Amino acid sequence: MTADRREVLRYLGYGGHAADEAVTVLIAECENELSEAATPRFVSQMLLLRRLMDGSLDCGFFRTDSKKLSKTLSGCGQVLVMAATLGAGVDRLLARYGRLSLTKAVVMQATAAALMEAYCNELCTGWREEYERKGLYLRPRFSPGYGDFPLSCQEGLLNGLQAGKRIGITLTEGSLMMPSKSVTAVIGISENKEFCTVTGCEICEKTDCAYRR
Amino acid sequence: MNVLELMKIRRIFFDGGTGSLLQEKGLKPGEFPETWNLLYPHIIEDLHRAYLDAGADVITTNTFGLNRFKFKPDGEWTVRELAKAAVGNARRAVEACGHGYVALDLGPTGRLLAPYGDLAFEDACSVYREVVGAGAAAGADLIIIETMGDSYELKAAVLAAKECSHLPVFATVTLDEKGKMLTGGDVESVTALLEGLGVDVIGLNCGLGPIQLLPFLKKMVSVASVPVLVNPNAGLPRSDNGHTVYDIDSNAFAAAMKKLAEAGAFILGGCCGTTPDHIQKTRAWCSDIPLPVLEDKGRTVVSSYSHAVTFGGRPVLVGERINPTGKPRFKQALREHDISYILNIGAAQQESRADVLDVNVGLPGIDEAAMMETVVTELQSVLDLPLQIDTSDVKAMERAMRIYNGKPLINSVNGKKEVMEQIFPLVKHYGGVVVALCLDEDGIPETADGRIAVAKKIYKTAESYGIAKKDILIDALCMAVSSDKNGALVTLETVRRVRDELGGQTVLGVSNVSFGLPMREHINAAFFLMALQNGLSAGIINPNLEAMMAVYDSFLVLTAKDENCAGYVGRYASREAEKKTRQEKKETALPNGSEKAARLDTGQVSGLKKSILRGMIQTAGEASREALRQSDALTIINEEMIPALDEVGKGFEAGTVFLPQLLMSAEAARAAFAVLKESMAAGGGAQKKRSKVILATVKGDIHDIGKNIVKVLLENYSFDVIDLGRDVAPETVVERTVTEHAPLVGLSALMTTTVVSMEETIRRLRDRAPWARIMVGGAVLTREYADSIGADMYCKDAMASVKFALSCEEALGVKEIPM
Structure with a gap:
């Protein structure tokens, strides 16, 4: 699992520009320290998806009337629910440099975010292959906080997966996940291949975003 | 049953x-x-x-x-x-x-x-x-x-x-x-x-x-x-x-x-x-397997959240530098609540291979219990070394022991009845290994016999509280040899006898011995080596001093505690090579060329402006010292630093300089400021501060990196930043704005969910601090969003907040703060 350098630079606001040597060295340093500190873990579970009369979705762990999620999951009778984290060690590193070197803290944040993304991609690729062998196709992962899929679904999702006990993801009062480099997502399981290709950044409709790929 | x-x-x-x-x-x-x-x-x-x-x-x-x-x-x-x-x-x-x-x-x-x-x-x-x-x-x-x-x-x-x-x-x-x-x-x-x-x-x-x-x-x-x-x-x-x-x-x-x-x-x-x-x-x-025999392992051990440090094997190094005694800059940091300064001292000692960090933050006029709690909390969140809580304030001691994430080292108890009655119940309740000084109501015994007697008394009293000998480190105490020629000998004898006669562990603050003498390092290093040889379990030392660490590393080699000398070779082999290169250089150097001139020739020392433009944090301090030889601090700030910062800022706005570079420059400037500040303080003057700016990440949000970037940049432009931290309640922001009469407040929020508390904070500020202008920033915000929650300014990045702060000040006529 390695962070995509272009992603790191994109998070740092470089757009398509190249980094100078000092920053390149710094990113490499951050990558090394992060791979030492990270303890990537995940939990996942397949659930039946029910569409209720009022148009809302119920997968057992949470109910939501998110239109965007409903669209992403159209035609899916099952979903794969996941939670993944880089672990508490990464937050310690971020805190450490947040106090000792702001530059490094910022580069560390960007690198850790890219690393988390890489970890999720790695997991999803594995699942995609596994399900394709059974003749099933996975939709792109969709997380609470995307579009109108509310963060409040996070709690039910994490409780259902026992993510606190099993991989140490907790929520703050304001529904933020801790460790900070954690992701939850719902992935539609479909019998046909359409709608299964768009992933990541491009799934978002905010096309004027400064950080868009 | x-x-x-x-x-x-x-x-x-x-x-x-x-x-x-x-x-x-x-x-x-x-x-x-x-x-x-x-x-x-x-x-x-x-x-x-x-x-x-x-x-x-x-x-x-x-x-x-x-x-x-x-x-x-x-x-x-x-x-x-x-x-x-x-x-x-x-x-x-x-x-x-x-x-x-x-x-x-x-x-x-x-x-x-x-x-x-x-x-x-x-x-x-x-x-x-x-x-x-x-x-x-x-x-x-x-x-x-x-x-x-x-x-x-x-x-x-x-x-x-x-x-x-x-x-x-x-x-x-x-x-x-x-x-x-x-x-x-x-x-x-x-x-x-x-x-x-x-x-x-x-x-x-x-x-x-x-x-x-x-x-x-x-x-x-x-x-x-x-x-x-x-x-x-x-x-x-x-x-x-x-x-x-x-x-x-x-x-x-x-x-x-x-x-x-x-x-x-x-x-x-x-x-x-x-x-x-x-x-x-x-x-x-x-059920038929016999129960294991329970035995006390007798291990003397302290811990941090991540690992344990045991006493009795490789001698333990306790870093002594987090202590204001005799350090004006440290005292200033305590008074100004500059925790980063203290954390940096901790980090440097860890890099110098301290196993445990002593933490002493006692200073007349500050609330030691509160300061101790803050410093211990911050240290244990940033570093993973076990801490030695060093205070004579029992309230501070208990507070620190309670919130400490592990089993701490405690400094200290002694043979006085009253002190033992205060400290031992805390040790029993919270756990810890306690440093026990060999002194009591009668003072410090002059002989080793006397000190051993006190040690025995302390062990016995501890036992009555249920505290085992393994949780006590006897401090044999070390007096200055300049005032007592036998001081070191008595200490060394006590260390040896605690080990041999009492089977106990020992600790020493090594640096006292040289008090009053020139080139104290020589004496300290020699004494440290002698104490190690007499069985010292832990030394409270300055690990940043090469002489001390050289003695320590050599001791490990000579007493077969460094397998295949691997530790020593790993540390010193490259130094040997460096030494050779230096010697060769010296021998080939021009007869009248000083070393300094040679370094200037190779271009290693660069101007202050260059250091800031290129974000060279390491050279910035040195460069400003160099600059001070030619000019005074204020001139340097106005003619070199600010123009350099402006140039970097403009580059950032134009998209030719990127965030990491902007920050490196800001940190280089900060390092330079630290040097210039010292010089101004020595000259009795102080840099005129610009107006006050209150900064906070709003309630519910614990992402503070954006706010910290803004803080560093504003400080470089001499604004008097009051940083309230993260997850700050609206009423706290309002109260500080009112008590400080701050003309400008900066609020940060990363999440959609926390913009609500940003809005609430702004509403209350308008009500009770109508003079204050409010700038906001953070990932989810846009100009429209900022307008809709009633902010005066949306700052898309840190430079934008500096610009807004400068423009506010201009509009106010610099120092006029409406009431």
Whole structure:
């Protein structure tokens, strides 16, 4: 699992520009320290998806009337629910440099975010292959906080997966996940291949975003 | 007979899993099992009875996730009634079966403790106290704290259990396949923590199966002086069509449990996936294996959240630099609440290989207890070294010991009755290894005999509090040889005799010995070596001094403590090469060329402006010292630094300089400022500060990196920044704005969910501080969004906030602050 350098630079606001040597060295340093500190873990579970009369979705762990999620999951009778984290060690590193070197803290944040993304991609690729062998196709992962899929679904999702006990993801009062480099997502399981290709950044409709790929 | 007595007579067994059995009975995904204590009490009672019938001696109440976060005080069920019902169900099962003990089960709260999460340590204690109070009143026989992945939360739970009941406390933690807890602790560190807190039985549960737990169980047995309990899962989990199943059956489980028993586990049981069948078979396989012999391992050990440091092997280095004595800059940092300065001193000592950091923040005029709490909290969140809490203020001592995430070193107690009466109860309650000074009411004995007598008295008194000799480090005390020629000799004799005659561990503050002499390093290094040779267990030293570390490294080599001299060679081989190159250079240097001139020629020293433009943090300080030879500080700031910062800022706006470069320049400028400030302070002058700016990340949001960037940039432009931190309540922002009469407030929010509190903060500011202008920033904000919540300015990045702050000041006519 390695962070995509272009992603790191994109998070740092470089757009398509190249980094100078000092920053390149710094990113490499951050990558090394992060791979030492990270303890990537995940939990996942397949659930039946029910569409209720009022148009809302119920997968057992949470109910939501998110239109965007409903669209992403159209035609899916099952979903794969996941939670993944880089672990508490990464937050310690971020805190450490947040106090000792702001530059490094910022580069560390960007690198850790890219690393988390890489970890999720790695997991999803594995699942995609596994399900394709059974003749099933996975939709792109969709997380609470995307579009109108509310963060409040996070709690039910994490409780259902026992993510606190099993991989140490907790929520703050304001529904933020801790460790900070954690992701939850719902992935539609479909019998046909359409709608299964768009992933990541491009799934978002905010096309004027400064950080868009 | 209580459970502690029974477990010493015969092997006792815990019950197994609850969750999967309740699912079989119809517990739905996402439903809280604790509610079944009231909804279906007979099902819970039957479950307990099944375990008791299978041979379990201890059953755990169905209260794993019971806390006020899941069950709000105004909700359908309260924590109190569920706890009472849960214990009642278990008690009825025990009565029906005619045997067994009821263990009140405490699991993780599901929230992460501050500073990483938002649950304050004392709040965590209070969450657990609520369950303990109700469960103990309802008739639990013991408390089992289990499945803990965070040592800090574990400590909160243990304190609650001990402070709110007199029941025996058992505590087990969960490890991953590498033997680490979720927040990084290992077997040794958690053993130190739990034994320090006086937990009766410690152990491992969940996470892994009995086969994977074997090496970690062996490790725990080898370091623990209390009985060890192990409750594994029924093997490793895998997903089978969406259901979790475990990879070994009850026979294989029991066989693996037998190995754990043979390896020294005292008490056996099960966790996830285990059933009465697992427990019955485990009991059948293991009840004939004789109980292990319990022995005190006699280990002197302190710990941080992540690891333990033991005394008695390689001598321990305690870094002494976090201490204001004789350090004006440190005192200034304490007065200005400049915690980063202190953290940097800690980080530097860790880099210099300190094993433990001494923390002394006593200064007349500051609230030492509050400062100690802040510094210990910050240090333990940033560094992973165990800390030595160094204070004579008992309140500060207790505060620090309570919130410390591990088993601390405590500095200090002595032979005075009054001091022992204050310190020993704290050591007993919170755990710790305590430094004991060889002095008492009669002062410092002049002879080694006298000091040994005091040491004996301290050991004896400690014992009466239940504190073992292993938890005491005798400080033989070291007087300045300039005032007492025999001072060092008496100290060395005492160190040797504590080891040889008392079998104890020792510590010394090494630097005192040279007081009053020139080139103190020479004396300190020689004395340190002599003390090591006389058996010193730990030296309180300055690890940044090469002479001390050279002596230490050489000592390890010469006393066969550095296998194959690998440590020494690793550290010094490259230095040898450097030395050669330097010598060659010297020999080939021009006769009248000074070393400084040669360095200038090679271009290694660059101008201040260049340092800032290129973001060279290391050279910036030196460059400003160089610049001060030509010019005064104010001129340097105005003619070199500000233009450099402006240039970088413009580049950032134009998209030719990027965020990391902007920050490197800002940090270089900050390093330069530090030097210039010192020079101005020495000259009696001070730089004129611009107006005050209050900065805060709003309530509910704990992302503060953006705010910190803004802070550094504003400070470089001489603004007087008052940083309120993160997760700041609206009323706090308002109060400070009013009391400081600040003309400008900057608020940051990262999440859509926390923009609500930003809006609330702005509303209250308009009401009570109508003069203040408000700038906002953060990932989710846009100009429109900022307008809609009533901010004066949306700043898309840190430079934009500097520009806005400058423009505000201009509009105000610099110093006029409307009231």
